[in-house]
Amino acid sequence: MGVPKNHPKITRRTTLQAGAIGLFGMNHLSQVSHAADSTNSTKSVIYIFLSGGLAQHESFDPKPEAPEDVRGDFGVTSTKTPGYQICEHWPLLAARSDKWSVVRSLTHQWNEHSQGHHIMLTGRSQIPRGFSGSRPSETDYPCIASVVNGVLPRRNKLPAAAVLPEKLVHVSGRTIPGQFAGQMGSEHDPWFIEASQFRSSSYIHGAFPEYGFHRWEGPTNPENYKFEAPRLSLQFGLKKDQLRTRLSLLDQLDRQRRDLDEAQSVRQFDRFRQEASNLLAGEGVHKALDVHSIPVDLQERYGKNSFGWSLLMARQLVEAGVRMVQVNLGNDESWDTHENAFPNMKNYLLPPTDKAVAALLDDLEDRGMLDDTMVVMAGEFGRTPKVFTFKGAKSGKPGRDHWGAVQSVFFAGGGVRGGGVIGASDRIGGYPISDPHTPEDMAATMYHGLGLPATAAWYDKFDRPHQIYHGQPIASLF
Numbered sequence: 001m002g003v004p005k006n007h008p009k010i011t012r013r014t015t016l017q018a019g020a021i022g023l024f025g026m027n028h029l030s031q032v033s034h035a036a037d038s039t040n041s042t043k044s045v046i047y048i049f050l051s052g053g054l055a056q057h058e059s060f061d062p063k064p065e066a067p068e069d070v071r072g073d074f075g076v077t078s079t080k081t082p083g084y085q086i087c088e089h090w091p092l093l094a095a096r097s098d099k100w101s102v103v104r105s106l107t108h109q110w111n112e113h114s115q116g117h118h119i120m121l122t123g124r125s126q127i128p129r130g131f132s133g134s135r136p137s138e139t140d141y142p143c144i145a146s147v148v149n150g151v152l153p154r155r156n157k158l159p160a161a162a163v164l165p166e167k168l169v170h171v172s173g174r175t176i177p178g179q180f181a182g183q184m185g186s187e188h189d190p191w192f193i194e195a196s197q198f199r200s201s202s203y204i205h206g207a208f209p210e211y212g213f214h215r216w217e218g219p220t221n222p223e224n225y226k227f228e229a230p231r232l233s234l235q236f237g238l239k240k241d242q243l244r245t246r247l248s249l250l251d252q253l254d255r256q257r258r259d260l261d262e263a264q265s266v267r268q269f270d271r272f273r274q275e276a277s278n279l280l281a282g283e284g285v286h287k288a289l290d291v292h293s294i295p296v297d298l299q300e301r302y303g304k305n306s307f308g309w310s311l312l313m314a315r316q317l318v319e320a321g322v323r324m325v326q327v328n329l330g331n332d333e334s335w336d337t338h339e340n341a342f343p344n345m346k347n348y349l350l351p352p353t354d355k356a357v358a359a360l361l362d363d364l365e366d367r368g369m370l371d372d373t374m375v376v377m378a379g380e381f382g383r384t385p386k387v388f389t390f391k392g393a394k395s396g397k398p399g400r401d402h403w404g405a406v407q408s409v410f411f412a413g414g415g416v417r418g419g420g421v422i423g424a425s426d427r428i429g430g431y432p433i434s435d436p437h438t439p440e441d442m443a444a445t446m447y448h449g450l451g452l453p454a455t456a457a458w459y460d461k462f463d464r465p466h467q468i469y470h471g472q473p474i475a476s477l478f
Contacts, residue, residue, distance in 0.1 A: 042155075042372055043323075043372045043373070043374070043414060043449060043450050043451045044318045044322070044323050044324065044325075044372065044373045044374070044414075044450070045148075045323070045324045045325075045373070045374045045375075045376065045414065045446050045449050045450055046311075046314050046315075046318065046324075046325050046326075046327060046360070046373060046374070046375045046376070047144065047145075047324065047325070047326045047327070047376050047377075047378075047446065048311070048327050048329055048357065048375065048376065048377040048378075048410075049120070049121065049326055049327065049328050049329065049377075049378065049379070050329055050330060050334075050335045050353075050377065050378065050379040051117070051168055051176075051328055051330055051331070051332050051333050051334060051335060051336075051379065051380065052113075052330065052332075052333035052334050052335030052336035052337070052379060052380075053113075053116065053335055053336060053337075053379040053380050053381045053382060053383055053402060053403075053407070054335050054378070054379040054382070054383075054407065054408070055072075055337060055341070055345075055382065055383035055400050056104070056382045056383065056406060056407055056408045056425065056429050057070070057071065057072050057074075057087075057383070057385075057400075057429050058072060058074055058087050058089075058337075058341075058342075058345055058350070058383075059086065059087050059090065059350075059408055060086050060087070060090075060102040060104065060408035060410065061102075061104045061408045061425055061429055062074070062076045062085060062086065062087055063427065063428060063429050064076050064085070065427075066427060066428055066429075069386050069387050069388070070385055070386055070387070070428045070429070072341075072342065072387050072400075073342040074087050074088055074089060074342065074345075074346070075088040076088055077090065077091055077094045078094065079093075079094040079095075079097035079419075080094065080095055080096065080097045080098050080419070081097040081098065081418075081419035081421075084097060084419070084421060087350065089345065089346055089350035089351065089354065090350065090354045091354065092354045092355060092357075092358035093354055093357060093358055095358075096358055096361055096362075097418065097419055098418040098419050099361050099365070099370070099412050099413075099418050100361070100375075100410060100411060100412035100416065100418060101410075101411050101412070101416055101417060101418065101419065101420030101421065101422060101477055102408050102409065102410055102411070102420070102421055102422070103408065103409045103411065103422045103423055103437055103442075103474060103477070104406075104408050104421060104422065104423045104424055104425055104432075105406060105422070105423025105424060105425060105432035105433075105434065105435050105436045105437055106378070106406070106407050106408070106409045106423075106432075106436075106437050106438070106439070106441075106442060107404070107405055107406050107407075107431070107432050107436050107437070107438065108120075108125045108381070108404045108405075108438065108439055109125070109404055109405075110127070110381065110404045111381060111401075111402040111403060111404050112133065112402065113133075113176070113333060113336070113380060113402070114133030114134070114176060114177055114178070115127055115131075115133060116379075116380030116381045116402070116404060117168065117176045117177065117178045117179070117380045118131065118140060118141070118177050118178030119178070119380065119439050120178075120378055120379065120380045120381075120439055120442075121143045121144065121145075121178040121179050121326075121380075122140070122141040122142065122143050122144065122178055122182075122439075122443075123144050123439050123440055123442060123443020123444070123446075123470065123471070124141045124439065124440065124443075124470060125438055125439050125440060128140055128141050128182075128183075131177065132177065133177065134174050135174060135175060135177065136175055136176075136177040136178075136179070136180045136182070137177065137182065138182060138183065138185075138186075139182065139183060140177050140178060140180065140182030140183065141178075141182055141183060142180075142181045142182045142183055142184040142188065142458075143178060143179050143180060143181070143182070143190070143326075144324070144326075144443050144446060144447075145161035145162075145163055145179075145190035145324055145326050146161065146180065146181035146182070146184055146188045146189060146190055147184070147447075147458065147468055148160050148161040148190075148323055148324040148450065149161040149181075149188050149189070149190050149191075149324075150181070150184055150188040150458050151452065151456060151458055151468065152323050152450065152452075154321070155321035155322075155323065156284060156320060156321035157321075158285060158317075158320060158321045158322050159190070159191040159322065160322065160323045160324065161190040161191065161322065161323060161324040161325070161326070162190055162191040162192075162193055162317055162322050162324070162325050162326070163179065163190045163191070163192050163193065163325075163326045163327075163328070164192075164193040164194075164195055164229070164310055164313060164314065164317075164325065164326075164327060164328070165193065165194070165195035165196035165227065165229075165306060165309070165310045165313070165327070165328065166192075166194055166195070166196045166198075166328060166331060167179065167192055167194070168328055168331075168332045169199065169331075169332055170332050170333070171200060171201055171202065171203060171332070171333075173201075176332060179326075183460070183466070184458060184460070185460075185461070190324075190326065191322075193229050193289065193313070194229070195227055195228060195229040195289075195309070195310070195313065196208070196227055196306050196310070196331065197225075197226050197227075197228065198222045198225055198331070200222065200331070202214065203215035203216070204220055204221075204222065205330055205331055205333070205334035205348075206330065206334060206348045206349065206352075207303065207305040207306050207307035207308070207329075207330070207348070207349075207352035207353075207356075208221055208222060208225045208227070208305060208306045209221045209225045209305060209306075210303065210304065210305040210352065211305055211307075211347070211348040211349070211351070211352045212225075212348070213344060213347070213348040215336075215339070215340065215344065215395075216339060216340050216393070216394040216395035216397075217395075218343075219347075219348070227291070227305075227306050227309045228292070229289040229290075229313065284320055285320060287316075287320070288313070288316040288317050288319070288320040288322075289313065289316075289317075291309045291312045291313050291316070294312065298312070298363070299312065301355075301359040301362070301363075302355070302356050302359040302360070302363075303352050303355045303356050303359070305352055307329050307330070307352040307353060307355075307356040308352065308355065308356040308359065310327045310328075310329065310356075311327060311329075311356045311357065311359070311360045312359075312360075312363075314327050314360070315360060315363055315364060315367075315369075318369070318373055319367070319369065323450060324446075324450065329353060329356070330349070334349065335349065335379055337349075337383065337399045337400060338390055338393070338399045338400070338401060339389065339390065339393040339394070339395045339396075339397055339398065339399045340393075340395035340397040340399065341387075341397070341398065341399030341400060342397075342398075342399075343397070357375075357377065357410075360375065361375065361412055361413070364413060369413075370412070370413040370414075371413065371414070371415065372413075372414065373413045373414055374411065374412070374413050374414025374415070374416065374445075374446065374449035374450075375410075375411070375412040375413050375414075376409065376410065376411055376442070376445075376446060377409065377410035378407065378409040378410070378442065379407065381402055381403055381404040381407055382403045382404070382405070382406050382407030382408070382429075383399075383400030383401065383402070383403050384400045384401040384402070384403045384430075385403070385428040385429050385430040386400075386428070387399070387400055388400075388401075403430075405430060405431050405432075406425045406429065406430065406431055406432050409442060411445070411474075411477050414449040415449070415478050416477050416478060417477065417478060420476065420477060422435055422437075422474060422476050422477060423435035423436060423437060435476070437471075437474055438471055439471075440470040440471025441471035441472055441473070441474050442471075442474070443469075443470070443471065444469050444470070444471040444472055444473045444474075445473045445474045445477065447468055447469060447473075448473035452468060452469075454469050456468040456469065
């Protein structure tokens with residue numbers, strides 16, 4: 001499984017010509033061929049990533065009997081599952097607990113954002129050699145989406161994995177590591193769909209435009225906010241006549257390659273170029289990226305905001321043939337609730353998430369897709385057991401700090417049983433006390449949900465195999 005051994009050598013000239021696909025910004029299509037024995041499964045995964053770190057107490061593991069400085073400001077609500085309570089601000093998910101389960105005992109040792117992002121986006125608990133929290137590196141472990149992109153075949157000429165609605169870029173301007181292919185090579189980077197066209201040099205977060213907020217100042221929205229994935233032929237400033245010009249240029253490059261000495265490499269390049277052209281010109285992908293032409297009532301069920309539109313787009317992409325979609329719900333570190341935590345979660349974060357995820361589950365079920373589409377939701381870590389106001393808090397209101405020791409992870413669909421509670425944290429929600437699981441187990445569960453066998457591997461340019469599974473699927477979910 002994966003890229004086969006003894007794949008043909010690709011010459012420098014071929015590599016340069018393949019780079020011409022970059023004229024379309026589609027370098028991720030220029031990769032070595034997939035194994036002939038790749039799974040024919042139609043199973044898919046939607047990974048909802050809550051950058052900043054979702055508090056376990058204010059989501060799926062409340063502690064109503066704990067002291068006030070542990071339980072926080074929120075109450076609980078009973079779910080459809082007898083005896084199971086969650087945060088009061090998840091009413092729609094509570095009413096659908098028969099469709100999902102939660103792991104209350106996922107744990108790792110890191111409390112810093114960049115490390116946590118790398119761990120939870122790659123499914124690897126250790127930090128690789130050469131890691132920098134300031135920038136991505138070619139020594140980083142490949143993200144889960146890149147592994148999927150590298151080992152699974154395309155369906156309907158679409159990339160196997162996509163990330164939306166934006167890359168995770170810190171307010172300081174640094175790009176967060178862990179969301180790229182790293183050791184696999186950039187040709188396996190996922191397809192980034194930049195639909196949320198907003199970058200802030202301030203701490204403005206939320207589900208724009210309905211639920212935008214400044215972390216300590218309150219409600220705010222960027223002016224003229226637009227959620228839109230431009231047509232691929234226009235994404236890089238190209239009009240249809242310009243697209244024809246680029247394709248003509250590729251034809252010219254073809255004519256100049258007659259000195260290439262390896263026919264198989266040439267055939268591969270031809271196929272990759274054709275795939276890029278098909279993706280750019282095809283109407284199916286453009287339809288999948290268009291959320292605003294969807295009936296208004298369905299848009300409103302998801303929420304006419306970046307959270308709702310993102311999950312609606314994810315469902316459409318899965319339906320169109322993308323095998324894995326990572327959805328970053330909230331621009332970088334929206335869920336970093338150090339201060340002013342309870343007003344921000346109550347007013348701007350929990351309601352649009354509850355609404356959008358509930359609508360996604362309903363929509364997948366209505367379309368007969370839920371059994372074959374696993375939905376996973378997690379952040380880079382949990383939050384501290386105790387509420388406190390940290391020194392320098394500009395709002396003067398309390399929150400919780402970073403906490404890798406335990407977090408709650410949500411699973412639905414793809415064979416996951418409903419109403420399950422796997423593992424437990426201690427009485428203050430600080431550490432696992434039963435059935436602890438790791439990011440490796442979470443990633444293995446996702447690979448299992450995609451139908452990948454335990455022996456799956458990807459191969460580097462030296463034909464060295466790299467195992468994909470580094471943990472065990474969480475069997476009690478199924």
